[in-house]
Amino acid sequence: MADAKTVISLPSGFTFDYTNLYGDGRISPADIAALSARLRAAHQAVAQMRATGEVRGHLSKDGQPEKVLFTQLPYVREGNLNTPASLARLKAFGQSLRHRVDAVISFGIGGSYLGNKVLFDIQCGEFWNSKDREARHGYPRLYFSGNNIDPRRTAELIGHIVDEAKSKARQAGAGDGTYRVTLVVISKSGATLDTMSTFMAAYDALQQAAPAIAVEVVAVTDPAAGPQATLLHRLAREQGWPVFRVPDGVGGRFSVFSEVGLITAACTGFDIDAFLAGARSMDEACHSEDIRHNPAMLNAALKYLAAANYGRDIEVFMPYADHLKAVAEWYIQLLAESLGKRTNRAGQEIYYGRTPVVAVGTTDMHAQTQLHQDGQRDKVVQFVQVGQWPEDAVIPNCFPAAASLADIAGLRLSQALDAAREANAAALIRDNRFNANFVLPRLNAFHLGELLYLLALSVAYEGELADVDAFDQPGVEAYKRLLGPLLKQMKAAE
Numbered sequence: 001m002a003d004a005k006t007v008i009s010l011p012s013g014f015t016f017d018y019t020n021l022y023g024d025g026r027i028s029p030a031d032i033a034a035l036s037a038r039l040r041a042a043h044q045a046v047a048q049m050r051a052t053g054e055v056r057g058h059l060s061k062d063g064q065p066e067k068v069l070f071t072q073l074p075y076v077r078e079g080n081l082n083t084p085a086s087l088a089r090l091k092a093f094g095q096s097l098r099h100r101v102d103a104v105i106s107f108g109i110g111g112s113y114l115g116n117k118v119l120f121d122i123q124c125g126e127f128w129n130s131k132d133r134e135a136r137h138g139y140p141r142l143y144f145s146g147n148n149i150d151p152r153r154t155a156e157l158i159g160h161i162v163d164e165a166k167s168k169a170r171q172a173g174a175g176d177g178t179y180r181v182t183l184v185v186i187s188k189s190g191a192t193l194d195t196m197s198t199f200m201a202a203y204d205a206l207q208q209a210a211p212a213i214a215v216e217v218v219a220v221t222d223p224a225a226g227p228q229a230t231l232l233h234r235l236a237r238e239q240g241w242p243v244f245r246v247p248d249g250v251g252g253r254f255s256v257f258s259e260v261g262l263i264t265a266a267c268t269g270f271d272i273d274a275f276l277a278g279a280r281s282m283d284e285a286c287h288s289e290d291i292r293h294n295p296a297m298l299n300a301a302l303k304y305l306a307a308a309n310y311g312r313d314i315e316v317f318m319p320y321a322d323h324l325k326a327v328a329e330w331y332i333q334l335l336a337e338s339l340g341k342r343t344n345r346a347g348q349e350i351y352y353g354r355t356p357v358v359a360v361g362t363t364d365m366h367a368q369t370q371l372h373q374d375g376q377r378d379k380v381v382q383f384v385q386v387g388q389w390p391e392d393a394v395i396p397n398c399f400p401a402a403a404s405l406a407d408i409a410g411l412r413l414s415q416a417l418d419a420a421r422e423a424n425a426a427a428l429i430r431d432n433r434f435n436a437n438f439v440l441p442r443l444n445a446f447h448l449g450e451l452l453y454l455l456a457l458s459v460a461y462e463g464e465l466a467d468v469d470a471f472d473q474p475g476v477e478a479y480k481r482l483l484g485p486l487l488k489q490m491k492a493a494e
């Protein structure tokens with residue numbers, strides 16, 4: 001097994017190279033064989049979840065049986081959660097902002113933010129808001145808020161929008177200089193402190209700047225009506241704000257494939273269809289019962305075994321691409337909330353979990369790699385490589401007299417990037433430091449859909465292997481129970 005490449009390659013070109021996880025001194029065929037009965041059971045459980053939404057032992061926050069339906073999201077059809085009509089409405093919303101709205105502020109936290117940021121980064125990149133409207137193809141600027149209750153950031157964002165509005169008014173002369181802002185408020189529960197407090201701060205301040213600023217609001221929340229309606233839903237009805245849905249059976253950390261994640265994407269012209277097609281293609285690739293042909297089951301089994309049998313219970317998620325850093329941040333919530341569990345499904349205390357860590361190559365080779373190479377043997381470093389870069393400068397020979405610079409001249413930046421990743425992986429495995437590599441042929445919506453869906457489905461498999469409910473998050477209620485009374489106490493003391 002030693003040095004042969006061990007990979008799964010999909011027809012799309014998406015590849016999972018697990019050579020440095022599997023083989024001599026690493027996870028062995030015997031480890032996999034010993035897990036085979038549980039793998040079969042996990043595969044059946046995931047098949048059952050796909051077919052019916054039923055997951056053994058899973059209950060909602062209120063202790064009611066709840067379906068798990070995220071695997072339905074890539075399939076756009078009548079009767080499913082994403083329908084041709086729901087996607088058409090979403091895209092029409094995005095188009096309605098084009099050439100009309102100056103800025104969108106997306107409010108949300110956790111699953112109501114992280115996926116949106118991933119799609120924004122792929123579509124727009126770091127400099128989107130500095131581009132003029134033409135370069136943005138008429139789409140608005142896009143800002144995020146609510147993903148922290150940070151007073152300074154909130155004030156600075158409001159101040160920035162007000163300044164932008166003043167500048168537009170100055171340039172407009174006799175024309176309509178009104179600055180139009182759409183506030184997209186995303187919250188499944190409809191009452192999250194972080195989201196709602198920052199939303200109200202911005203809503204109030206921007207309303208006060210009328211008529212220079214015109215504010216529209218759109219809500220994304222649980223669509224239940226009547227006594228079950230979320231606070232945000234009730235507000236939206238009262239105020240006449242359009243409502244998009246967080247579908248039943250889709251937890252926040254799986255909601256990037258639903259209207260939650262796709263709404264900000266629609267505001268920037270992101271290719272929603274290609275993204276869902278990528279997720280669909282990965283779902284189809286993960287139907288096989290044979291672990292060697294099912295990337296999600298294989299990924300889950302290898303990571304589970306790395307932790308259980310070899311003590312590697314930290315996963316450093318390290319894309320070699322700035323535009324994929326947000327994927328690592330999204331993955332933190334996915335892994336931490338899904339698998340960090342006190343009890344198994346029988347209620348016994350097992351304290352399961354693998355700790356996720358964000359890293360970016362090459363950046364963190366100059367910050368974390370020392371620890372990965374020489375620290376405790378408790379990590380799997382999961383690389384993500386981009387195959388082809390459409391913009392890929394050749395390093396010029398600016399200073400021929402400087403030998404070490406002349407040596408790298410003529411190489412493309414992507415070659416230097418690949419060499420850095422390869423050297424990192426080789427150095428790690430030389431000392432039996434576990435690592436693996438996902439390869440996205442290109443940085444686009446389709447391959448992103450494949451990657452995110454692979455990771456989401458992997459945690460479903462790993463939940464089965466570890467026998468934990470991957471779809472609840474009871475631990476986050478502990479602080480929430482203390483937070484409400486604390487806020488009341490603070491208010492009473494005012």
Ligand SMILES: O=P(O)(O)OC[C@H]1O[C@H](O)[C@H](O)[C@@H](O)[C@@H]1O
Nearest residue numbers: 110111112187188189192252476
């Ligand atoms: O969408 P919301 O209801 O506002 O929730 C936002 C986030 O907050 C919570 O604390 C949960 O732990 C997350 O799973 C969730 O994504």
